[in-house]
Amino acid sequence: MAELGHEVLGVETDPDKRDQLVAGKVPFFEPDLQELLTTHVESGRLRFTDDYAEAAAFGDVHFICVGTPQVAEGMGADLSQVYSAVEPLAPHLTRPTLVVGKSTVPVGTAPALAARLAELAPVGADAELAWNPEFLREGFAVEDTLRPDRLVFGVTSEAAEQTLREVFATALAADTPVVVTDFATAELVKVSANAFLATKISFINAVAEVCEVTGADIVDLADSLGHDDRIGRKFLNAGVGFGGGCLPKDIRAFVHRAGELGAEGAMSLLSQVDDINQGRREHAVQVATSMLDGSLAGARIAVWGAAFKPQTDDVRDSPALWIAGQLHLRGAQVSVYDPKATQTARRRFPTLRYAADAVSCAQDADLLLHLTAWPEFAEVDPAVLRDVVRRPLLLDGGNSLDFDAWRGAGWTVRGLGRR
Numbered sequence: 001m002a003e004l005g006h007e008v009l010g011v012e013t014d015p016d017k018r019d020q021l022v023a024g025k026v027p028f029f030e031p032d033l034q035e036l037l038t039t040h041v042e043s044g045r046l047r048f049t050d051d052y053a054e055a056a057a058f059g060d061v062h063f064i065c066v067g068t069p070q071v072a073e074g075m076g077a078d079l080s081q082v083y084s085a086v087e088p089l090a091p092h093l094t095r096p097t098l099v100v101g102k103s104t105v106p107v108g109t110a111p112a113l114a115a116r117l118a119e120l121a122p123v124g125a126d127a128e129l130a131w132n133p134e135f136l137r138e139g140f141a142v143e144d145t146l147r148p149d150r151l152v153f154g155v156t157s158e159a160a161e162q163t164l165r166e167v168f169a170t171a172l173a174a175d176t177p178v179v180v181t182d183f184a185t186a187e188l189v190k191v192s193a194n195a196f197l198a199t200k201i202s203f204i205n206a207v208a209e210v211c212e213v214t215g216a217d218i219v220d221l222a223d224s225l226g227h228d229d230r231i232g233r234k235f236l237n238a239g240v241g242f243g244g245g246c247l248p249k250d251i252r253a254f255v256h257r258a259g260e261l262g263a264e265g266a267m268s269l270l271s272q273v274d275d276i277n278q279g280r281r282e283h284a285v286q287v288a289t290s291m292l293d294g295s296l297a298g299a300r301i302a303v304w305g306a307a308f309k310p311q312t313d314d315v316r317d318s319p320a321l322w323i324a325g326q327l328h329l330r331g332a333q334v335s336v337y338d339p340k341a342t343q344t345a346r347r348r349f350p351t352l353r354y355a356a357d358a359v360s361c362a363q364d365a366d367l368l369l370h371l372t373a374w375p376e377f378a379e380v381d382p383a384v385l386r387d388v389v390r391r392p393l394l395l396d397g398g399n400s401l402d403f404d405a406w407r408g409a410g411w412t413v414r415g416l417g418r419r
């Protein structure tokens with residue numbers, strides 16, 4: 001928002017993160033974000049506080065950008081952070097204000113939140129709510145935010161729409177498509193987008209199972225499907241399945257909400273998508289075990305990748321870290337290397353061994369697992385690595401390495417759903 005020309009005050013209640021932000025330091029890895037933060041902290045256009053009264057006095061528009069994780073006991077979304085942001089802000093809203101929800105929420109959340117906002121705000125219903133879902137991808141967050149592929153405004157008044165049009169004037173001037181709609185649709189667009197992407201991945205992974213038993217090749221198949229522009233090649237990469245802080249918990253929250261609403265079709269379809277996805281991780285463990293002749297006890301396994309995908313240090317619901325952890329729990333000695341996610345992985349899974357680089361990770365390994373497709377892994381020379389490991393066995397969980405090159409260098413290579 002500062003880059004787009006607005007004056008911005010960020011409310012951060014975690015004192016460590018706030019201190020880092022005030023000092024101009026991004027508290028996680030996200031490409032290009034550090035440069036933007038430095039620029040706008042220095043320009044003074046971006047500041048941080050923990051004070052809701054200050055935020056209320058400052059802002060004409062308040063974005064709610066907090067997380068909605070899966071509840072501890074069940075599949076639904078935990079909305080406590082959303083309410084914890086709105087409830088302390090609202091009592092300070094003494095002039096007309098637009099509060100804009102960005103968080104991914106179950107359909108039906110916005111009307112309840114709007115009522116709570118109007119009830120708590122001294123200005124009453126002039127503290128208005130809008131819903132403006134966020135579609136950014138980790139690793140491309142800056143690009144997706146500055147140049148979104150679409151904007152969705154869930155509003156209940158023309159004034160709210162007008163305010164959002166002013167906030168997003170730069171994107172609108174660049175002809176970004178905008179859909180102006182009601183709360184329920186705006187809430188559902190986000191969960192449906194993630195549910196569709198998840199379904200596409202589980203679809204190709206289900207077909208990969210068939211490829212594996214028939215000797216067909218999932219990469220040739222996905223390439224062939226992708227030439228049909230009704231299908232498209234994106235999100236047809238078979239492998240260890242999807243992870244991260246969004247897709248897994250969002251489809252579960254959708255299943256839960258669909259169940260509450262009696263929408264049986266959505267519930268059963270997305271339950272299957274989740275089941276297929278979870279099955280991929282266990283399948284990868286089984287394939288790894290079979291490559292080691294059925295015995296993990298004492299085997300030395302090198303794992304390349306811990307983040308849930310490349311270009312992030314996020315290990316939330318990461319297939320790579322789950323697989324590494326399971327192999328360790330089942331008796332293997334596991335060494336993990338990730339270019340950016342070692343710290344976050346170590347916090348989540350301290351008992352694994354973490355290597356300093358890709359080659360030392362593979363030292364004396366009986367099996368190498370390539371689980372997060374960072375570009376640097378594709379650059380390692382398989383002939384050099386052949387002399388580092390104990391046995392030249394590779395399982396490529398993302399099917400992205402050059403199988404011919406590795407086989408040519410003397411490796412036995414397996415993918416998931418590949419010849």
Ligand code: UDX
Nearest residue numbers: 134135136137138235236237241242243244246308309
């Ligand atoms: C996702 C949505 O893409 C984004 O629009 C939304 O705002 C937040 O959730 P993100 O979680 O950053 O973004 O990751 P994404 O790039 O969608 O990948 C999700 C998972 O799917 C990763 O684990 C990735 O490795 C996996 N994936 C992706 C596949 O397994 N196969 C594919 O073909 C594509």
